[in-house]
Amino acid sequence: MRPKNLEKEQAIRTMALDIIANEGMENLTMQKLAKAANVSPRTIYIKYDDKEDLLIKLFIYEVLAPYEAAVLDGFTEDMDFSIGTKKLWMNTFTYLKNNRSHFALLQHSKTSPLLHKAYQQENIVQGQYFAPIHRFLTAKAKAGIIKDLPFDIQRALLMSPLIDLVSEYFDHTTRPVQIITEDVIMQCCEIVMSGLLTNK
Amino acid sequence: MRPKNLEKEQAIRTMALDIIANEGMENLTMQKLAKAANVSPRTIYIKYDDKEDLLIKLFIYEVLAPYEAAVLDGFTEDMDFSIGTKKLWMNTFTYLKNNRSHFALLQHSKTSPLLHKAYQQENIVQGQYFAPIHRFLTAKAKAGIIKDLPFDIQRALLMSPLIDLVSEYFDHTTRPVQIITEDVIMQCCEIVMSGLLTNK
């Protein structure tokens, strides 16, 4: 029996992410993708049930899982608040900076009903990738180090400026100077943390 | 000559925003929109050149302009940092909370190449709606009240958690309790501001 060509599988995934990043999800068509990946349209259907299946698997397995793993790499719940938070920020910045198309799909997952649904289902099935962060913040709040707020609010205060700064980073790649550097990111992390601390 | 039916024009715009908010931009079709607005497809083309023109005009005139006006309502550059920032937060929260479909399109404008392009062009043409906020923050930084950082970074630190909290607000409309209240928003505003202040 003829074996799978794994390079073709990878080409389909990579080109799908590229097209979405450069032209948006509404401009990804199966025939355009097939041409870009140098593959027959039928080949995509050997690997995925349909377009929806492709998009969901692309999002979950190609983007979300490696992203969340990268964010948590070297992070442990028992870290000091400042050390742990900086670790999360640096991990996130480094991963997204080096994976523009992944960042693009993550952003799309906030507005696409399809991906949003997939995300919520995945969260339930996998029992929260981000549970360590949840426990990390809950422990710091209990210890009186940071303000005691619902997790979703803590996460918004602590992490959403970083996502915005990554957007700025990519906007600035088309301009003469890059203002979003690692130093700036660390400085912003300090600022965001200081707002959440209890001891002023 | 037969006069325009302004109700039909409004129905087209309102239903377009509704479809985008509920089904995403990739699921807005001209025939679906025509049916939803109780109008012939041709009628849409009397008012807009094509789908692209519809989306751009919808975004700029129906969403972006009223949104930016609402955010700046009652705000002046010479306000105290805390008062001014709270005003911006409250204006933004109130407007978006009451205009879910506008919020949805604003979120789409971050990922849709079409809308992103429209936004950048509009910013140039209109000479920055947000210039007052720029001058407000620059003045506070110059006066040594807040940290001296590039405007885009200040804006990310100060406003992006709010947008995330609005997302949370809408997520929570489908759950038993609403944790994102005006009080919580004001508390978060204080936290975000405190991180940016120079005098600790």
Next chain:
DNA sequence: CAATTATAAGTAAATGTTTATTTATTTATA
């Protein structure tokens, strides 16, 4: 001041194109 007319607004149905998906066939290798 009615009746008529010119004209843009509006419609139903059609058109040609693009799209997701399938059919029929070939290819590579265990």
Next chain:
DNA sequence: TATAAATAAATAAACATTTACTTATAATTG
């Protein structure tokens, strides 16, 4: 040589946009 992988080409549905026509009313006329 059996079998899944892969392809080129076809198909049917969905789509943006247009054609050919009807309608409502402001302006004009008798």
